[in-house]
Amino acid sequence: MSALAVTRFAPSPTGHLHVGGARTALFNWALAQRLGGHFLLRIEDTDQARNSRDAVRGILDDLAWLGIHWQEGPQHDGVGGDPRGVGPFFQSERLARYDAAIAQLIEKDLAYPAFDTPDELEALRKRASAEKRAFRYLRDARWDRAAALARMASEPHVVRLRAPDETIVVSDQILGEVAFGPEQIDDFVLRKRDGFPTYHLAVVVDDEAMGVTHVLRGPEHLNNTPKHIALQRALGYGSPIYAHIPLIQNADGSKLSKRDKDKAARALAQRAFADDATQRARADAALDPKRLAAWLGDTKSQLETREIDALERALGLDLPSVTVEDFRHAGYLPETVTNYLALLGWNPGEKLADGRDREQFSMDDLAAKFSLARVGRGNAKFDRAKLLAFSQEALAALPDAEWLARWRVWCERYAAEVATSGADPQRVLADPARALVFAASMKSRCATLAAASAPNGPGRFALVADGAFAYEPQAVAKFLAKGEPSGFALLERVRGGIEAIAPFAPAAIEAAVAAFCAANGVGMGKVAQPLRVALTGSAASPPLGETLALLGRAAVLARIDRCLREARPH
RNA sequence: GUCCCCAUCGUCUAGAGGCCUAGGACUCGGCCCUUUCAAGGCCGUAACACGGGUUCGAAUCCCGUUGGGGACGCCA
Numbered sequence: 001m002s003a004l005a006v007t008r009f010a011p012s013p014t015g016h017l018h019v020g021g022a023r024t025a026l027f028n029w030a031l032a033q034r035l036g037g038h039f040l041l042r043i044e045d046t047d048q049a050r051n052s053r054d055a056v057r058g059i060l061d062d063l064a065w066l067g068i069h070w071q072e073g074p075q076h077d078g079v080g081g082d083p084r085g086v087g088p089f090f091q092s093e094r095l096a097r098y099d100a101a102i103a104q105l106i107e108k109d110l111a112y113p114a115f116d117t118p119d120e121l122e123a124l125r126k127r128a129s130a131e132k133r134a135f136r137y138l139r140d141a142r143w144d145r146a147a148a149l150a151r152m153a154s155e156p157h158v159v160r161l162r163a164p165d166e167t168i169v170v171s172d173q174i175l176g177e178v179a180f181g182p183e184q185i186d187d188f189v190l191r192k193r194d195g196f197p198t199y200h201l202a203v204v205v206d207d208e209a210m211g212v213t214h215v216l217r218g219p220e221h222l223n224n225t226p227k228h229i230a231l232q233r234a235l236g237y238g239s240p241i242y243a244h245i246p247l248i249q250n251a252d253g254s255k256l257s258k259r260d261k262d263k264a265a266r267a268l269a270q271r272a273f274a275d276d277a278t279q280r281a282r283a284d285a286a287l288d289p290k291r292l293a294a295w296l297g298d299t300k301s302q303l304e305t306r307e308i309d310a311l312e313r314a315l316g317l318d319l320p321s322v323t324v325e326d327f328r329h330a331g332y333l334p335e336t337v338t339n340y341l342a343l344l345g346w347n348p349g350e351k352l353a354d355g356r357d358r359e360q361f362s363m364d365d366l367a368a369k370f371s372l373a374r375v376g377r378g379n380a381k382f383d384r385a386k387l388l389a390f391s392q393e394a395l396a397a398l399p400d401a402e403w404l405a406r407w408r409v410w411c412e413r414y415a416a417e418v419a420t421s422g423a424d425p426q427r428v429l430a431d432p433a434r435a436l437v438f439a440a441s442m443k444s445r446c447a448t449l450a451a452a453s454a455p456n457g458p459g460r461f462a463l464v465a466d467g468a469f470a471y472e473p474q475a476v477a478k479f480l481a482k483g484e485p486s487g488f489a490l491l492e493r494v495r496g497g498i499e500a501i502a503p504f505a506p507a508a509i510e511a512a513v514a515a516f517c518a519a520n521g522v523g524m525g526k527v528a529q530p531l532r533v534a535l536t537g538s539a540a541s542p543p544l545g546e547t548l549a550l551l552g553r554a555a556v557l558a559r560i561d562r563c564l565r566e567a568r569p570h
Numbered sequence: 571g572u573c574c575c576c577a578u579c580g581u582c583u584a585g586a587g588g589c590c591u592a593g594g595a596c597u598c599g600g601c602c603c604u605u606u607c608a609a610g611g612c613c614g615u616a617a618c619a620c621g622g623g624u625u626c627g628a629a630u631c632c633c634g635u636u637g638g639g640g641a642c643g644c645c646a
Contacts, residue, residue: 012646047645118644125643134572134642158644175575184573184642192644199646223574223641246576246639253638340582343595347583357584357594376583379639383581386596396609444609458607479606513605524605532606540607 005037007214009063009070010203012044013055015306016323017062019382020218020248020256023341026366027245027375028216029068030342033367040210041073041080044203045092046196055306062324066334067363072210086210091202098197101205101235102159102190106149110234111190112139113148113157137186160187161231168226173243173372180226188227204228208237215240216372219247219379243372246345247379256382261322262302268317270296279315286314321384329414331450332387333406335362336394340387342366344380360393392447400439407439410449418453418463428462428550437506437549438462441542461536462550466558471567475539479529480567485522487530488568493520494527495560504553506545513544534563 009025011017017025032039041063045051060076063069073080073089080089088094105111121137128135137160151157163185170178190201197205207215222244232239248256272279283292287303287310295301303311312319321327327337343359348369350358361369395403408429411418428438438452438459445451445458452459461469480487494516501512513531517524531548532541535556541547548556 010646014646044646050645114644116644121644129571132571136642160644178574180574189644194644196644198644203646218640219575220640221646224646244575249639251581255640343582345582349584351584351594355594359582359595378576380583381581383596386582389596392609441608445607517605526605528605538607542607544605 004211005032005035005214006040006072006210006212007032007037007216008040008042008207008210008212009068010042010044010206011059012047012050013052013059014047014050014304015055015309016058016325018256018323019327019337019341022062022066022068022324022337023248023344024216024218024245025063025068026066026338026341027346027370028214029070030366030370031214031216031372032071034370035214037213038071038083039068040086040212041070041089042206042210043074043090044199045090046199046202048194048196050304051092052306058325062328065328066324066338068338084211091197091206094202094206095196097209098191098201098205101201102197105161105190105234106159108234109145109162111159111161112143112145113152114139114160114187114189115148115151115155115157136183137188139187156193158189158193159191160189161227161234163187163227164230164233168229170222170225170229170242172222172225173241174375174377175222175244178222180223184223185226185230190231200224200227200231204231204235204237207240208232208235212240214243216243216245219244243375245375246377248344249379249381251381251383253381256322261308261319264319265303265308265311265317266296268319269311269315272315272317282314283311286310329450331410331414331446331448332391333394333449336387336391338363338366339394340390342370344382346370346375349374360390388447395446395449396443398443400436400443403443404435404439407442407449407452411453414450415453427552427555428459431552433505434550434552437546441546441550445542458542461538461541461547466555467562469537471533471537471563472539475533475537476567479533479539480563481569483526487526487533488564490520490522490527491530491534491560491564494531495557498548498553498556498560501553504549506543506549508545509548510543510545531560534567535559 007028009021009028011021011025029039041060043056043059045056056074057076060074060079064077064079069079072082072084072086075081082089102111106113125135139160139162163182165182167182168180168185170180172178188200189198191197206212225242225244229239250256269279269283273283287307291303291307292311295303308319311317319326321330324337328334339359339361342361348358348361348365352358398406427434429435442452442459451457453463454460480491485493494513497512497516501508513527514524517527520527528544529539531544532539535541535547535551542550551559
């Protein structure tokens with residue numbers, strides 16, 4: 001036995017990583033780092049009907065972006081590799097090993113071929129359900145081993161484990177000892193009709209072959225664990241250390257994975273179809289029309305993650321975030337996502353000097369402090385508001401230049417028109433000093449990177465052309481039209497002073513406007529609000545100095561002129 | 571239906587028999603700051619599911635009830 005601790009994350013490639021999977025990966029990663037071992041990534045692509053290579057790429061991207069780097073696994077952007085020679089890491093490339101294990105079991109009469117058809121089994125299950133009892137596969141008492149083995153060569157069959165008639169105790173690092181009686185471990189399938197191994201067989205064979213020492217996984221696997229232990233015993237393997245982590249749920253207590261998004265997608269898609277006949281054709285082109293129709297007709301059915309993604313893209317839907325990619329798109333920092341996710345079920349148990357609990361920590365902190373002893377046992381509901389608060393805080397704590405760099409990267413990926421052209425090209429981004437003012441100004445006003453340029457976002461005014469924003473009627477009425485002197489009048493007067501401000505930077509601008517107010521015997525608000533409306537269309541904007549500096553002198557004058565021309569009643 | 575797991579403010583949680591008049595964070599409400607919007611500061615509302623034990627003493631241990639969740643696939 002090697003002393004190296006090895007944990008693993010073993011997703012099946014059916015779409016982008018969702019946050020539950022991301023947390024499982026994160027905990028596995030953290031445990032391996034903490035123990036000085038390896039975190040291994042294995043792709044469980046044994047379901048021929050549902051796999052896709054695109055999904056593999058997506059999951060690798062998601063993990064890499066989060067900073068969950070695997071020491072062993074598929075190569076991707078400089079991450080991964082096979083230092084111990086335990087690969088390949090795609091189960092579809094390991095079929096010979098599974099067959100060898102199965103042959104060994106059949107040889108010892110610990111597994112056997114079964115020839116029931118799926119329809120026959122389905123009928124038995126229905127009957128069991130009608131009689132309100134649990135379905136259990138019963139092996140044929142009048143079993144002729146030689147005859148069965150002979151039939152294997154020519155007839156479709158599955159291979160089942162001859163399950164032991166004993167109680168199996170799972171020793172779980174989080175839940176303690178959990179006992180499963182013999183009636184709960186039936187002769188489950190090891191190899192499917194199509195020759196591919198089932199999850200159970202593949203997992204057990206691979207974990208052994210790859211030297212996995214700690215299996216940390218979701219609670220839905222707890223009931224599978226006695227099966228895996230039974231299989232390990234049959235194959236003469238030892239068992240890894242098991243730990244089942246609690247589930248992440250939606251606010252309503254349902255499973256987080258997809259239901260939320262699926263529900264929203266159905267509602268939005270139906271509305272889109274009703275509004276615009278061409279949308280349906282677009283959706284049909286994006287995914288299997290039959291699947292789409294079935295899904296629309298049955299509110300209990302769910303689309304696969306990749307189907308949802310395709311539909312979202314095709315129709316331009318705005319769906320709630322459940323995948324890592326969703327949160328990346330929404331403008332969260334990866335360290336914010338991992339920080340929040342880690343806190344769902346784990347916490348460092350430290351108090352800060354001011355008496356608060358430590359809730360903010362880095363990936364390095366996690367790697368240094370993570371332990372199974374501090375993982376909770378109750379399910380956790382995913383609280384978007386708290387994530388948003390974390391994001392707000394993390395963004396505000398970034399140095400201006402860092403914020404700017406992160407924002408640029410986000411824009412390039414998700415809002416290319418902001419990063420590159422814009423209606424008034426490069427107004428903010430081309431001038432380094434102005435760009436830093438933008439960063440400083442947005443930091444405390446944006447909970448996500450996406451918020452800065454959002455349609456009603458606080459930075460929008462600086463990113464659009466001088467003529468491309470509308471004046472809010474109430475703001476015009478309240479701050480420009482009213483009063484004596486009116487806002488319009490003050491605007492005209494202050495315009496002249498603006499020509500003279502030097503340098504055209506926040507402090508000098510503030511000072512000049514303050515001086516103008518003093519000279520004219522009016523309060524700051526009497527001048528600042530009309531200026532805001534003229535420059536941004538709205539009465540809410542960053543501090544006056546920043547607002548003007550962000551636009552630059554020429555744009556400020558142009559916008560004042562436009563406002564006087566277009567917003568003033570004549 | 572059967573099996574398994576879980577149970578502290580609305581949410582995430584601290585709490586490993588006396589330190590608990592139950593602490594922190596998010597949300598929500600109020601106040602302060604203020605040229606707007608934010609940010610920031612201060613204050614506040616709010617929980618040990620219920621019933622039995624054990625113990626000098628229980629949020630903490632045991633049993634039951636209730637509630638929630640998961641699993642019962644030739645999916646993983």
